[in-house]
Amino acid sequence: MPLSAAETITQLTGIIGADFVIGEPQRMTSYLNEPRKRFHTGAAAIALPGSVAEVQAILRWANANGVGIIPQGGNTGLVGGQVPLRGDEVILSTARLDRIRAIDPAAGTMTAESGVILANAHTAAENAGVILPLWLASQGSARIGGVLSTNAGGVNVLAYGNARDLTMGVEAVLADGRLYQGLNSLKKDNTGYDLKNLLVGAEGTLGIITAATLKIFPQPEDYETAMVSIANLDAALELFQYLRARARRRLSAYEIIPRLGLDMQLRQGMLDRDPTPGPSPWYALIEVARLTKGASGTLMAAIEGAFSEGILENAVFAESLSDRTRMWAAREQMSEVQSKEGASIKHDVSVPIAEIPRLISEGIAAVERLVPGIRPVPFGHMGDGNIHFNFSQPVGADPKAFMAGAEPIHNAIYDIVLKLGGSVSAEHGIGQLKVDLLRQVKDPVALEMMRSIKTALDPNGILNPGKVLGF
Numbered sequence: 001m002p003l004s005a006a007e008t009i010t011q012l013t014g015i016i017g018a019d020f021v022i023g024e025p026q027r028m029t030s031y032l033n034e035p036r037k038r039f040h041t042g043a044a045a046i047a048l049p050g051s052v053a054e055v056q057a058i059l060r061w062a063n064a065n066g067v068g069i070i071p072q073g074g075n076t077g078l079v080g081g082q083v084p085l086r087g088d089e090v091i092l093s094t095a096r097l098d099r100i101r102a103i104d105p106a107a108g109t110m111t112a113e114s115g116v117i118l119a120n121a122h123t124a125a126e127n128a129g130v131i132l133p134l135w136l137a138s139q140g141s142a143r144i145g146g147v148l149s150t151n152a153g154g155v156n157v158l159a160y161g162n163a164r165d166l167t168m169g170v171e172a173v174l175a176d177g178r179l180y181q182g183l184n185s186l187k188k189d190n191t192g193y194d195l196k197n198l199l200v201g202a203e204g205t206l207g208i209i210t211a212a213t214l215k216i217f218p219q220p221e222d223y224e225t226a227m228v229s230i231a232n233l234d235a236a237l238e239l240f241q242y243l244r245a246r247a248r249r250r251l252s253a254y255e256i257i258p259r260l261g262l263d264m265q266l267r268q269g270m271l272d273r274d275p276t277p278g279p280s281p282w283y284a285l286i287e288v289a290r291l292t293k294g295a296s297g298t299l300m301a302a303i304e305g306a307f308s309e310g311i312l313e314n315a316v317f318a319e320s321l322s323d324r325t326r327m328w329a330a331r332e333q334m335s336e337v338q339s340k341e342g343a344s345i346k347h348d349v350s351v352p353i354a355e356i357p358r359l360i361s362e363g364i365a366a367v368e369r370l371v372p373g374i375r376p377v378p379f380g381h382m383g384d385g386n387i388h389f390n391f392s393q394p395v396g397a398d399p400k401a402f403m404a405g406a407e408p409i410h411n412a413i414y415d416i417v418l419k420l421g422g423s424v425s426a427e428h429g430i431g432q433l434k435v436d437l438l439r440q441v442k443d444p445v446a447l448e449m450m451r452s453i454k455t456a457l458d459p460n461g462i463l464n465p466g467k468v469l470g471f
């Protein structure tokens, strides 16, 4: 017999105390409302354990009683992985597991609990004279456990890799309450299967991450940042390859931004002035980290070289912190401005970098055939082959009617992505949004392997039920 919501609340209260169990619907809203505003199911309760032992006790109880547990960090996920699907699940918030356990600049490691907010981990690193180079627009809310569980990317993947690349070890509670103590910081460890990499990116379906040992790096002396005008995406690709060959690993960001997205931000009053060197259909926001004193000028010299070879049209360099902040705001506000401009249809996709110009030109042509007047706003991490291929509704269109026509648009984009050898989820994951899509596009043998792993580690299906694999 499944437990009623009242029984669930009473029994959870017995485990972690009444102060840390939320059962009233009105107090649950901040845990249930997710950024995409697409999923609206209630939950039986919210549990806020304050220690790893309490997480273990909750999972032992849930496993014995068949209660679905949804791990939740900052609730910034964009595919509905952190919110309920059925309505009888318990959301387990990691908010109280928020200690930095250790930081060792000499060893280049930081061990943080899963509920540490990413921005707080940045501050702790900076206070120790180092950086944790995982930068996302959601870093003020996203928590370490959520960032690892979605294998988040962000704007620095080019130089430092994604969350998986930055994780040395994890500690996690398994479905039956056992603790996997994998917090090692070894560069070399060939003792069998890579369990850390199984838990990172599992979106809470295989275990609840309670802490992680992360890589930290020396703080750059400074950054050189520029906004560059580019006539077309072939030139953007050529410029990326040119800069990469010169700045190598110091090239830490190469983001593309369409003019349309900047015009939207200026119209909506989100930028105090235009951060670009002048009108152009495309821009690249480029950043190079200066690692040692007196080594500036790398980006300027490379851009001058590219200019003299006719690869780029114009460039403006950040001359102050406020210039740099404005340039980055122009990039980071791209998603937000679209919600101010009405409804938008979004795709987080990746293709081999050389295919980005084709992805964008074929994608825009296919979608404009479907919806004349649609406003394409593709932007993002060109240096990683990852584009947020978004479309805003035509000016004056009815948002509901526009969203009702989303499926053919998704199909058109995903067909092109798959034809070009790409992925239908580059950095946001599967959650509940892309469960059907995953079934359609993933290699059947890979799906079988994933199902076997899920069944072996969570035989009663209590961990984030229905997400990723659909059970």
Ligand SMILES: Cc1cc2nc3c(=O)[nH]c(=O)nc-3n(C[C@H](O)[C@H](O)[C@H](O)COP(=O)(O)OP(=O)(O)OC[C@H]3O[C@@H](n4cnc5c(N)ncnc54)[C@H](O)[C@@H]3O)c2cc1C
Binding pocket: 035, 070, 071, 072, 073, 074, 075, 076, 077, 078, 080, 081, 082, 094, 114, 135, 136, 137, 138, 141, 142, 143, 144, 145, 146, 147, 148, 149, 150, 151, 152, 153, 154, 155, 203, 204, 205, 207, 208, 209, 210, 335, 427, 428, 431, 464, 467
């Ligand atoms: C404005 C904005 C900008 C963003 N920019 C980026 C970006 O540049 N790059 C990028 O990759 N993503 C980005 N995202 C998506 C999102 O911020 C990331 O996916 C982030 O990593 C999620 O962290 P979170 O703590 O909010 O996780 P949540 O949303 O709480 O959870 C996400 C998933 O992880 C699981 N989970 C959470 N904690 C744990 C845990 N301790 N153990 C096991 N499973 C857990 C949840 O069940 C869920 O499936 C952005 C989102 C927003 C709103």
